[in-house]
Amino acid sequence: MQLTGAQALIKSLEMEGVEVMFGLPGGAILPVYDPILSSSIRHVLVRHEQGAGHMAEGYALATGRPGVAMVTSGPGATNIVTPLSNAYMDSTPLVVISGQVPTAAIGTDAFQECDITGVTMGITKHNWLVKSAQDIPEVVASAFHLATTGRPGPVLVDVPKDVSFAQMEWYWPDHLDLAGYRLPGAPRRADVEAAVALMAAAERPVVYAGGGILKARAAEALRALADLTGFPVVTTLMARGAFPDSHPQCLGMPGMHGNFTAVTAMQRADLLVALGARFDDRVTGRVDAFAPGAKVVHVDVDAAELHKVRRADVAIAGDCKVVIDALLQAAAPALGGPDAAARIGPWWEELRRWQREVPLHYERHDGPPIKPQMVVETLRDLSPSDTIVASGVGQHQMWASQYWRFDHPYTWVNSGGAGTMGFAVPAAIGAKVGRPERTVWAIDGDGCFQMTAQELVTASAERIPVKVAILNNAYLGMVRQWQEMFYGERYSEVYLSPDLPDYVKWAEAMGAVGLRAESPEEVAPAIEKANAVEDRPVVIDFRTDAFEKVFPMVPAGASNDDIVVHPEHEERAGAERLAWERLAAEQRR
Amino acid sequence: MSANGTPVERHHILTVLVENKAGVLARVAGLFSRRGYNIFSLAVAPTVDDRFSRITVVVDVESAPLEQVVNQLDKLVNVVTISELAPAEAVERELLLATVAASPAARSEVIELVGVFGGEVLDVGADRLTVMLAGPPDKLDGFEGLLAAYEVVELQRTGRVALPKIGVRALTRPQLVAVDEPAAG
Numbered sequence: 001m002q003l004t005g006a007q008a009l010i011k012s013l014e015m016e017g018v019e020v021m022f023g024l025p026g027g028a029i030l031p032v033y034d035p036i037l038s039s040s041i042r043h044v045l046v047r048h049e050q051g052a053g054h055m056a057e058g059y060a061l062a063t064g065r066p067g068v069a070m071v072t073s074g075p076g077a078t079n080i081v082t083p084l085s086n087a088y089m090d091s092t093p094l095v096v097i098s099g100q101v102p103t104a105a106i107g108t109d110a111f112q113e114c115d116i117t118g119v120t121m122g123i124t125k126h127n128w129l130v131k132s133a134q135d136i137p138e139v140v141a142s143a144f145h146l147a148t149t150g151r152p153g154p155v156l157v158d159v160p161k162d163v164s165f166a167q168m169e170w171y172w173p174d175h176l177d178l179a180g181y182r183l184p185g186a187p188r189r190a191d192v193e194a195a196v197a198l199m200a201a202a203e204r205p206v207v208y209a210g211g212g213i214l215k216a217r218a219a220e221a222l223r224a225l226a227d228l229t230g231f232p233v234v235t236t237l238m239a240r241g242a243f244p245d246s247h248p249q250c251l252g253m254p255g256m257h258g259n260f261t262a263v264t265a266m267q268r269a270d271l272l273v274a275l276g277a278r279f280d281d282r283v284t285g286r287v288d289a290f291a292p293g294a295k296v297v298h299v300d301v302d303a304a305e306l307h308k309v310r311r312a313d314v315a316i317a318g319d320c321k322v323v324i325d326a327l328l329q330a331a332a333p334a335l336g337g338p339d340a341a342a343r344i345g346p347w348w349e350e351l352r353r354w355q356r357e358v359p360l361h362y363e364r365h366d367g368p369p370i371k372p373q374m375v376v377e378t379l380r381d382l383s384p385s386d387t388i389v390a391s392g393v394g395q396h397q398m399w400a401s402q403y404w405r406f407d408h409p410y411t412w413v414n415s416g417g418a419g420t421m422g423f424a425v426p427a428a429i430g431a432k433v434g435r436p437e438r439t440v441w442a443i444d445g446d447g448c449f450q451m452t453a454q455e456l457v458t459a460s461a462e463r464i465p466v467k468v469a470i471l472n473n474a475y476l477g478m479v480r481q482w483q484e485m486f487y488g489e490r491y492s493e494v495y496l497s498p499d500l501p502d503y504v505k506w507a508e509a510m511g512a513v514g515l516r517a518e519s520p521e522e523v524a525p526a527i528e529k530a531n532a533v534e535d536r537p538v539v540i541d542f543r544t545d546a547f548e549k550v551f552p553m554v555p556a557g558a559s560n561d562d563i564v565v566h567p568e569h570e571e572r573a574g575a576e577r578l579a580w581e582r583l584a585a586e587q588r589r
Numbered sequence: 590m591s592a593n594g595t596p597v598e599r600h601h602i603l604t605v606l607v608e609n610k611a612g613v614l615a616r617v618a619g620l621f622s623r624r625g626y627n628i629f630s631l632a633v634a635p636t637v638d639d640r641f642s643r644i645t646v647v648v649d650v651e652s653a654p655l656e657q658v659v660n661q662l663d664k665l666v667n668v669v670t671i672s673e674l675a676p677a678e679a680v681e682r683e684l685l686l687a688t689v690a691a692s693p694a695a696r697s698e699v700i701e702l703v704g705v706f707g708g709e710v711l712d713v714g715a716d717r718l719t720v721m722l723a724g725p726p727d728k729l730d731g732f733e734g735l736l737a738a739y740e741v742v743e744l745q746r747t748g749r750v751a752l753p754k755i756g757v758r759a760l761t762r763p764q765l766v767a768v769d770e771p772a773a774g
């Protein structure tokens with residue numbers, strides 16, 4: 001069967017089971033847009049290519065399937081660089097197809113030419129410039145294979161216009177020529193046994209669960225491991241939902257804005273079992289002061305993560321699910337049971353006391369302005385437990401992660417490694433496209449919202465009823481917080497304004513319902529009104545306290561021991577610190 | 590000490606077998622610069638199998654642990670295998686070309702020097718000559734040092750290529766698939 005390159009490209013996407021892609025056409029990709037008219041694949045026309053990329057990411061994070069985006073050459077391609085970088089940092093499977101100027105024009109500075117494979121080399125798992133239409137099925141199949149296996153990530157396929165027009169003989173590859181691409185196999189028995197031995201001896205263990213748990217679809221395996229061992233579990237920003245917050249062993253989020261117990265548990269641990277986590281600086285704080293007494297078992301599908309930041313005592317390159325299953329099988333006799341429970345009993349007493357003494361805290365009050373944390377709590381309480389929450393980057397993101405209760409995997413759609421402002425709205429749209437039966441809330445900042453809000457036009461046009469809660473503090477709040485705490489309250493270029501733009505009018509102009517809440521008693525009614533809207537997007541402008549700060553906080557570059565909690569709890573945290581130091585000194589004696 | 594006055598122990602030689610595809614060298618070089626790894630020298634050439642090329646790269650292991658460099662390189666999809674060669678376990682060669690300005694009197698001294706080192710005179714003009722020496726990098730260092738007594742107009746070294754000594758087994762990735770024993774249970 002003879003096809004054009006463009007037809008072969010769309011057919012290859014169909015062969016890969018793609019049901020939806022996000023994109024925006026232009027000159028170099030025009031030939032590929034023609035066969036879309038007769039394809040089963042749904043195309044969502046975005047208003048900016050960055051939106052296409054983040055939608056594809058949101059789709060991937062909510063469904064586990066690769067997200068697909070299509071853009072034209074030059075500016076179309078460069079507009080999707082930020083999502084590629086974001087997906088690279090968060091290991092999200094993303095396949096981007098870009099148009100390119102005709103092969104003969106490459107290198108001549110032709111109209112809308114950009115060396116996008118060169119630009120994205122460092123932020124893709126791999127990329128291709130397709131030289132012949134005959135290669136298209138093979139390249140597309142390879143692209144999906146690379147994006148979704150091992151440590152997932154973004155890939156880019158750049159297709160020159162003449163290649164799209166050229167004829168090819170259709171085939172579908174039954175074997176991929178990826179001589180240099182290997183996946184880790186089963187873990188070695190000796191490593192598994194060494195890990196179990198450390199776990200069986202630990203008195204203060206912590207399971208440090210990262211985003212790799214979700215990528216490996218290992219949430220159930222993790223649950224089984226936790227149930228067997230009785231170990232406490234922290235879930236990083238990338239792993240929220242990988243272990244239920246309502247599980248009694250869940251300590252919640254560690255790191256720069258983690259809660260006191262999660263952060264301190266890691267600091268005081270004698271064993272960290274790191275599963276699909278990469279000792280990111282936002283988790284470790286100052287590395288040489290991080291978890292000083294802990295042995296480390298480190299499991300990661302990417303061997304390059306092992307020993308990268310922290311030397312592991314047992315390092316296992318492998319898929320989290322495969323390795324956890326191996327640990328479970330090997331562990332059963334050695335771990336669990338009354339002896340094990342007794343061994344870690346005192347540790348649990350310690351942890352429970354920290355949770356009781358130094359919980360997450362903010363000052364609740366009745367009048368305006370609204371406390372942002374209270375908005376998150378109310379949203380949480382008025383939403384189904386399987387609601388998908390997307391977030392931007394800033395204070396609102398940290399409050400969302402801290403105060404939501406994540407009880408299901410794949411319900412938290414967030415930009416972790418890159419911290420990309422503007423992620424929430426398009427990512428929420430992508431998540432809703434992938435999971436239309438779920439409620440999808442974007443918890444966004446006023447600054448973030450202004451970066452990508454125009455995608456609500458896409459959502460209205462395509463009837464994708466996402467909900468957006470703007471925690472409108474009139475500031476680039478996270479930056480304002482740093483200037484307050486570390487730059488002597490010298491506020492430089494962080495003020496935005498509460499009512500410029502008018503978010504309600506803007507929402508309405510984009511075909512969405514616009515609502516506003518200015519005092520605490522208006523919060524729940526506004527959310528209830530929003531929840532009743534099912535046929536279009538809805539935006540609530542919550543006027544929140546501009547001076548609220550995110551606590552706890554480990555200042556950048558400081559040790560996790562120097563965690564700053566809410567001022568009202570500073571004394572108690574100090575007492576816990578002293579008590580611990582006394583205990584440690586006694587043990588040394 | 591060896592080439593350019595760098596202590597031998599900082600050197601590690603990686604021979605990297607890569608797919609012979611467009612842009613592979615850029616990927617390898619880009620990885621080194623992106624991750625902040627320093628390269629002493631780099632040589633690329635096709636292998637007997639035209640699907641593959643071999644990159645011989647001498648890395649400064651003080652800029653990053655060798656293990657990290659190897660693991661990151663191994664992630665490049667076009668990188669097929671990586672062999673680590675400690676200098677003591679490798680045979681290494683490098684090629685040096687130099688054009689030296691020399692009066693007829695000095696010329697014979699230079700020719701003699703080249704002869705002592707086992708090099709070759711490639712080109713002779715009225716007042717300059719171009720010479721060549723192939724050999725282990727430290728021999729080239731010695732030669733280069735002695736040449737400095739004359740007026741060196743241009744000097745070019747290729748960077749080393751290396752193979753393991755016969756009988757020495759290079760540590761080769763992939764080792765990820767080399768599962769010696771299935772998991773427990």
Ligand SMILES: Cc1ncc(C[n+]2csc(CCOP(=O)(O)OP(=O)(O)O)c2C)c(N)n1
Pocket residue numbers: 392393394395396397419420421422444445446447448449471473475476477478479
């Ligand atoms: C694209 C981008 N630019 C700049 C930053 C730096 N930055 C991090 S948080 C933040 C403020 C975000 O403001 P807003 O969306 O209002 O959230 P808030 O912190 O007020 O909740 C900024 C500017 C970033 N993360 N991403």
Ligand SMILES: [Mg+2]
Pocket residue numbers: 445446447471472473474475476477
């Ligand atoms: Mg703000």
